[in-house]
Amino acid sequence: MDLRIFTEPQQGATYDTLLAVAKATEDLGFDAFFRSDHYLRMGNVDGLPGPTDAWITLAGLARETKRIRLGTLMTAATFRLPGVLAIQVAQVDQMSGGRIELGLGAGWFEEEHKAYGIPFPKEKFGRLEEQLAIITGLWATEVGKTFDFHGKYYDLTGSPALPKPAQAKVPVLIGGHGATRTPRLAARYADEFNMPFASIEDSERQFGRVRAAAEEAGRRPDDLKYSNALVVCVGRDDQEVARRAAAIGREVDELKTNGLAGSPAEVVDKIGRYAEIGSQRIYLQVLDLSDLDHLELISTQVQSQLP
Numbered sequence: 001m002d003l004r005i006f007t008e009p010q011q012g013a014t015y016d017t018l019l020a021v022a023k024a025t026e027d028l029g030f031d032a033f034f035r036s037d038h039y040l041r042m043g044n045v046d047g048l049p050g051p052t053d054a055w056i057t058l059a060g061l062a063r064e065t066k067r068i069r070l071g072t073l074m075t076a077a078t079f080r081l082p083g084v085l086a087i088q089v090a091q092v093d094q095m096s097g098g099r100i101e102l103g104l105g106a107g108w109f110e111e112e113h114k115a116y117g118i119p120f121p122k123e124k125f126g127r128l129e130e131q132l133a134i135i136t137g138l139w140a141t142e143v144g145k146t147f148d149f150h151g152k153y154y155d156l157t158g159s160p161a162l163p164k165p166a167q168a169k170v171p172v173l174i175g176g177h178g179a180t181r182t183p184r185l186a187a188r189y190a191d192e193f194n195m196p197f198a199s200i201e202d203s204e205r206q207f208g209r210v211r212a213a214a215e216e217a218g219r220r221p222d223d224l225k226y227s228n229a230l231v232v233c234v235g236r237d238d239q240e241v242a243r244r245a246a247a248i249g250r251e252v253d254e255l256k257t258n259g260l261a262g263s264p265a266e267v268v269d270k271i272g273r274y275a276e277i278g279s280q281r282i283y284l285q286v287l288d289l290s291d292l293d294h295l296e297l298i299s300t301q302v303q304s305q306l307p
Contacts, residue, residue, distance in 0.1 A: 001271060001275050001279075001280065001281065001282065001306045001307065002031040002032075002280065002281040002282070003030055003031060003281075003282055003284060003298070003302070003303050003306070004030060004031050004032040004033070004034055004069070004281060004282070004283045004284065005021065005022075005025045005030050005032070005033050005034070005283075005284055005286055005295065006034045006035070006036075006073055006229055006283035006284060006285045006286065007021060007033070007034070007035045007036070007285075007286055007289060008035075008036045008038070008042075008285065008287060009035055009036065009038075009051070009052050009057070009289075010036060010038035010039065010040060010041050010042065010047060010051050010112075011041050011042065011043075011045050011047060011287065012041065012045055012046060012047050012048050012049070013052065013289050014049060014052070015052055015057060015060060017289050017290070018035065018052065018057055018061070018289070019060070019061065019064060020289075020292065021033065021286070021289050021292070021295070022061045022064070022065055022068070022070075023064070023065065024292050024295050024296075025068055025295070026065050026066065026067055026068045028295055028296060028298075028299035028303075029299055029303065030068065030295075030299065030303070031068065031069060031281070032068050032069035032070065032071065032101070033061065033065070033068050033069075033070055034070070034071045034072060034073050034101075034103070034283060035054055035057060035058070035072060035073075036054070036072070036073060036074075037054040037072050037074065037075040037076055037079065038051065038076075038109060038112060039051045039079075039112045039115065039116050039118075040109065040111055040112035040115050040116075042109075043249070044249065045249075054072050054075060055072075055075075055088045055089070055092060058070050058071070058072070058092050058096075058100070059091070059092045059095055062092050062095040062096035062097075062099070062100070063095055063096075065096075065099075067099075068099065069099050069100075069101055070092075070096060070099055070100055070101070071100060071101035071102060071103055071171075071173070072101075072102065072103045072104075073103045073173065073175070073194065073196070073229060073283060074103040074104055074105030074173070074175065075102065075103060075104050075105070076105060076106070076107035076108075076109075077104060077105065077106055077107055077124065077127055077128040077131045078106070078107035078113065078118060078119065078120060078121065078124065078127070079107065079118060081154075082130070082131040082134040082135050082138075082154055083134065083138065083156060083159065085131070085135060086134065086135045086138045086139065087163065089102050089135070089165065089170060090139065090163045090164060090165040090170075091163060093165035093166045093167055093170055094163065094165065094166045096166070097166060098165070098166035098167040100165070100167070100170055101170065101171040101172075101173060101192075102135070102170055102171070102172050102173065103172075103173035103174075103175070103194065104128065104131065104132060104135070104172065104173070104174065105128065105174075105175065105176065106124040106125050106127070106128040107120075107124055107128075108124075123153075125181055126152060126153060127153045127154075128185070129185060130149070130151040130152065130153050130154050131154070132172070132174075132185065132188075132189040133149065133151070133189075134149050134151075134154060134156060135172075136172065136189060137149060137161075138159060138161040139161070139164065139165060139169070139170065141159075141161035143162070143164065145161070146158045146159055146160060146161065147159040147160075147161040169191070171191040171192060172189055172190055172191050172192075173190060173191070173192045173193075173194050173227075174186040174189060174190040174192075174193060174194070175193060175194030175195060175196055175229075176195075176196070177195075177196075177198065177202070177206065179206075179209060183206070183209040183210040183212070183213035184213050184217075186210050186213065186214075186224065187210065187213035187214040187216065187217040187219060187224075188217055190224055191224065191225065192224060192225040192226070192227055192281070193206075193207070193210045193224055193225070193226055193227070194227045194228070194229060194283070195207070195226075195227070195228050195229070195279075196228070196229040197229060197230065197231070197258065197259075197285075198228065199258075200273050200274055200277055203228055203274065203277060203279060204277035204278070207226050207277065207278050207279075210224065210226070211224075225280050225281060226278050226279055226280055226281075227279060227280060227281035227282065227283060228274055228279050228281075228282050228283070229282075229283040229285060230258075230259045230260050230282060230283070230284065230285060231250075231255060231258065231259035231260070231261075231284075231285040231287065232259060232260045232261070232267070232284040232285060232286060232294075232298065233245050233248070233250070233252075233255045233259065233260070233261040233262075234260070234261070234262070234263070234264055234267050234294065234297055234298055234301075234302060235262075235263065235297075236263070236264075236297065236301075237263070238252075241261060241262055241263070244288065244291065244294060245261070247288045247291065248287040248288050259285070260282070260284065264297070264298075264301035264302050264305070267298075267302050268302055268305045268306065271302070271306060272306075275307075284298065
């Protein structure tokens with residue numbers, strides 16, 4: 001079971017804060033540092049000092065880390081044109097020495113689009129599907145050849161399809177709860193399917209749908225990795241758990257129900273139950289980015305107990 005650190009910088013974080021968390025992620029033996037791709041805070045927080053851009057952040061971290069994987073859960077397809085995004089991700093992959101992964105989703109948070117003047121189209125899923133076809137198509141085109149795509153939403157003619165990522169194939173992550181189109185899209189384009197903030201039962205059901213869709217698409221279901229994203233709140237005792245829950249404005253019982261919360265033993269047990277239904281990787285949503293002791297506790301008393 002891989003454990004990855006997953007941050008939500010739109011809630012309030014500077015680049016220096018994210019750098020400190022990423023370096024702790026690397027030093028403490030976690031597999032990867034991921035971040036959301038949002039421009040507006042959510043809920044009852046001030047979001048100060050304001051948003052940071054996901055791919056600018058990852059470009060910086062690519063030069064200041066050495067081992068950990070870096071990526072997004074999830075880049076919004078509404079934020080960037082697919083050709084531009086393909087260039088950005090390829091460049092950051094080069095800057096990292098081949099450690100980048102691209103999580104790409106349709107985009108859903110209408111308020112942030114309004115706040116920053118970003119168009120919020122009615123038909124988002126079709127755009128996402130074309131973006132995936134374009135981005136993967138650009139990267140797969142041989143050097144010296146050109147790439148064309150003529151779709152409903154995007155049109156590319158004679159693209160040199162450059163630059164290329166450092167990796168032969170940048171892993172693509174697709175996720176979500178949709179019962180039909182999401183599994184089909186994952187089966188066609190994803191290297192990893194991520195189930196965000198879902199119960200063990202719902203995750204098992206959705207993993208089954210993705211596996212079935214992969215078979216229908218002529219892929220082996222085990223060619224995909226299956227993962228979950230879950231909020232994390234671990235403490236050495238009840239008081240520490242309660243303190244960490246209060247720091248992120250959540251209730252302990254709710255966190256235990258909907259995430260990974262409690263003592264290290266409780267969290268190890270729950271991770272094990274996700275592993276039993278096929279989850280191979282957990283993205284730990286860390287909401288208090290100033291609490292690096294939390295990461296150390298998870299590393300020494302949770303990660304160390306996992307197979």
